[in-house]
Amino acid sequence: GLQSTTPMLQKAKANKHGIVAFNVHSFDSIFWVLEAAAELKSPVILQTTVGTVKSLKADNIVRVARAAAEHFNVPTGLHLDHCTDYSVIKEAIRAGYTSVMIDASMHPFEENVARTQEVVALAKTLNVNIEAELGKVGGVEDDIVVAEEDAQKAIPEECKRFVELTGVPTLAPAIGTAHGIYKGKPDIDFKRIEEIAASVDVPLVLHGGSAVPEEDVRHCVQLGMAKVNVSTELKNAYSEAIRQHFIDSPESLDPRAYLQKAKEAAIEMAKSKIQIVGSENTV
Numbered sequence: 368g369l370q371s372t373t374p375m376l377q378k379a380k381a382n383k384h385g386i387v388a389f390n391v392h393s394f395d396s397i398f399w400v401l402e403a404a405a406e407l408k409s410p411v412i413l414q415t416t417v418g419t420v421k422s423l424k425a426d427n428i429v430r431v432a433r434a435a436a437e438h439f440n441v442p443t444g445l446h447l448d449h450c451t452d453y454s455v456i457k458e459a460i461r462a463g464y465t466s467v468m469i470d471a472s473m474h475p476f477e478e479n480v481a482r483t484q485e486v487v488a489l490a491k492t493l494n495v496n497i498e499a500e501l502g503k504v505g506g507v508e509d510d511i512v513v514a515e516e517d518a519q520k521a522i523p524e525e526c527k528r529f530v531e532l533t534g535v536p537t538l539a540p541a542i543g544t545a546h547g548i549y550k551g552k553p554d555i556d557f558k559r560i561e562e563i564a565a566s567v568d569v570p571l572v573l574h575g576g577s578a579v580p581e582e583d584v585r586h587c588v589q590l591g592m593a594k595v596n597v598s599t600e601l602k603n604a605y606s607e608a609i610r611q612h613f614i615d616s617p618e619s620l621d622p623r624a625y626l627q628k629a630k631e632a633a634i635e636m637a638k639s640k641i642q643i644v645g646s647e648n649t650v
C-alpha cells in the first residue's frame with residue numbers, strides 16, 4: 368500500500384540519502400516511476416499538483432498509485448504538491464493521499480503559520496505527512512508562478528519558529544533553486560541550508576530539482592534535504608520521446624508504440640535521479 372512519507376523521510380535523513388518525489392501527470396507515468404524505483408530497490412514518492420488532481424481526480428490517482436505500489440512492492444508515498452486550498456487538501460486526504468503540501472508561502476509569516484496549523488491539525492492524527500514552504504521558490508509549477516525578482520530565500524530563525532509553532536513534520540525552505548529549467552546554474556545557498564538544518568529537526572525538501580547539477584543535489588541531501596522534487600525533467604523526457612516518435616513515424620497510430628518510447632525515456636530519467644540521491648538498494 369501507500370505509506371506516510373514522514374517515517375520514509377526521517378529514515379532517509381538519518382541514513383544520509385534522499386528520496387526523489389516525482390511529479391506525475393498521467394496514470395502511465397505512475398507505473399513508469401514505480402518500475403524505475405523497483406529496478407533500483409528504492410523507496411519513492413509520487414506527487415501530483417492540484418492541476419493534475421483536477422484533471423485525473425484524486426480517487427483515480429490513489430487507486431492507480433495503490434495498484435502500482437502493490438505490483439512493484441517498494442515503499443511508496445503519494446503527495447499533493449503545492450496546494451493553496453484547504454478543501455483540495457481535505458479531498459486528497461479523504462481519497463487516500465499519504466502526504467500533503469500546504470503552500471501558503473505567498474502570505475506573510477503569521478498567515479503561513481495559521482494556514483499550516485490548520486492542515487497539521489487535520490492531517491497529523493490521520494497519519495498523513497504535511498509539508499509547508501518558507502521563503503518563495505521562483506519559477507513556474509502549474510498554477511504557482513513566482514517571478515525571479517519575487518523569489519525569496521527562507522530565513523533560518525523563521526524556519527525554527529515556524530516548525531515550533533506549527534509542528535509541521537517536513538519543511539521546504541527556499542534556498543536558491545527554481546521550478547523548471549533555468550538558463551544558468553542555480554545559485555544555491557548551502558550555508559543557509561546548513562543553518563536551517565541546524566535549527567530544525569525535520570527532514571527538509573528541495574523544490575525545483577530539475578536542472579540542478581548532480582553534485583549540488585548530493586550536497587543538499589548531505590545537509591538534510593531528504594525529499595528532492597523532480598517534475599520538469601521527467602515530463603520533458605517522455606514528452607520529447609513521444610515527439611521524436613512522431614517525427615520519425617508521422618503515420619504511426621499505435622499507442623503502444625509511442626507509449627513504449629515514453630516509458631523507456633521516463634524510466635531512464637527516473638533511475639538517473641534516484642541514483643543521484645543515493646536511495647538505490649535501501650529497501
Ligand code: 13P
Binds near residue numbers: 545547
Ligand atoms: P522542477 O520542475 O524544477 O523539477 O521542480 C519540481 C518541484 O519542485 C515540484 O514541486
Ligand code: ZN
Binds near residue numbers: 546574
Ligand atoms: Zn515545488
Ligand code: NA
Binds near residue numbers: 544574576577
Ligand atoms: Na528546477
